[in-house]
Amino acid sequence: MPWDPASPDDTFELFAREVYADGGADNPPLVFFQGGPGFPAIRPYGATGWFGELLQHYRVILLDQRGTGNSHRIDAAGDPQDRALERLAVLRQDYIVEDAEALRRALGIEKWALFGQSFGGFCITAYLSAYPESVTEAFLTGGLPTITDPVDDVYRATYTKLTFRQEQFFTQVPWANDRIREIAYHLDNSDETLPTGERLSSRRFRTIGINLGRGDGYLSLAYLLENPFVTVKGVKRLRRDFLTSVGSQVSFEGAPLYAAIHESIYGGVGGTAPTNWSAHRIREEIAGYEENADPRTADKFYLTGEHIYPWQFTEDPALRPFAESAEQLAQHEWRRSPYDADTLGSAASPTAAAAVYVDDVFVPFELSMATAHAYRDVRPHITNFYQHDGIGFGGAEILGILRDKVRDH
Known part of the structure; x- marks a missing residue:
């Protein structure tokens, strides 16, 4: 595939893997x-959960x-x-759509179904904006993106959703807020080093709040925070196992593109031209998220979520090689949106079903429901039983519901 259609000689090799159950070679393709952006497809080890549910019906x-x-x-x-x-x-969703459409043609498939989790739903919405006639049906989980709101409004909404989840967490784990403040103050005044060699700052530590958007996030954070310190000869230090766990959570070594292109997926939407480090700017508007808030005296002091900040490209060794281009991307002028509301609402658009999570801190509920009204026929499954990663906990059930909705004419 060409990286850019304008430069057809500059190409890369696109990879896909086809999996089907025994006896399922003639099932319809999906x-x-x-999700992501910046992650490859799953490498399945068995036919369980949502993947097993798909294999019952599709290749x-x-x-x-x-x-x-x-x-x-x-x-x-x-x-x-x-x-x-x-x-x-x-690297964003509109280009991924062109790759997928070329793959469909190369495989000789007339039409196929689509399933996308999180950013995968952004890709589906872009796909149905460009090639609705290539799709039989579509399923989205936690991935109905806004097609009208500028990036600043998206991040205002995600911080608001995160505040709700955070206050719930503090209610269920009453000591957690004091512990977070204690750790942050310690990091502001001590030299604590991660196993990868760099100093851990309090602002980087606060990014572990991404866990609040996951189904097991309250428990994983509570276990992490319950006993982080050790005192040796009167000196208070963070335990090495704590630093190892935090280090694995705040490093982007496994998926640097997630950070590097994260805000670009909102470029061109709602008139957004440069995203200009939106999450970094908007945090200062919302009490509890200010970057330089004093953990001892601030009225509110919160962890942050999936948000990406420019200083991470200095502090995270995995991101330092991307620092210059990430800054340039933040200032890049996006000329068009990946989405087309007219096409989404046209007669050519296939029936879709979407799991929409009420408390989703990654893809806010209200913005998703506004987009649902733009689709010609999307059938939402609205629930607060799961978080953004619901398919990891109830994937077979969720996909079963979505398939029933599509077939309920």
Whole structure:
């Protein structure tokens, strides 16, 4: 595939894997769009959960999105050209759609079904904006993106949702807020080093709040925070197992593109031209998220979520090679949206079903429901029983409900 249709000679090899159950080789095809951005498709080890549910009905095509997995992974080990602005600017959902459509034609498939989790739903919404006639049906989980709101409003909504989840967490784990403040103050005044060698700052520590958007997030955070310190000869230090756990959570070594292109997926939507580090700017508007808040005296002091900040490209060794191009991408002028409301609402658009999570801190409920009204026929399954990663906990059930909704004419 060409990285950019305007430069057809500059190409990469697109990779996909087809999986079907015994006796299922003639099942209808379905392509899976991984959440992210910046992650390859899953590598399945068995027919369980949501994947097992799909295999009962489809042969599943697992697409490694451009720049990930076996589709020319981009990281610090590769050609510096791959980390340049020109490359990062062609990794978002509208380009992934062009790859998928080319794959469909190459495989001789007339039409196929789509399933996408999180950012995968962004890809589906872009796909149905461009090639609705290629799709039989679509399923989205936690991934109905706004098609009208600018990026600043998206991040205002995610911080608001995160505040709700955070206050719930503090109610269920009453000592957690004091412990978070204690750790942050300690990090502001001590030199604590992660196993990867760099100093851990309090602002980077606060990014573990991404767990609040996951189904097991309250428990995982409570266990992490319950006993983080050790005192040796009168000196208070963070335990090494605590630092190891935090280090694995705040590093982007496994998926640097998630950070590098994260805000670009909102470029061009709602008139957004440059995203200009939206999450970084908007945090200062909302009490509890200010970057330099004093953990001892601030009235509210919160962990942050999936938000990406410019200083992470200095503090995280995995992101330092992307620092210059990430800054350029934040200032990039996006000329168009990945979505087309007229096409989504047209007669050519197939029936879709979407799991929409009421308390989702990644893809806010209210913005998703506004987009649902733009689709010609999307049938929401609205629930507060799951968080953003609901398919990891009840995937077979959720997909069963979505399939029933599509077939309920």
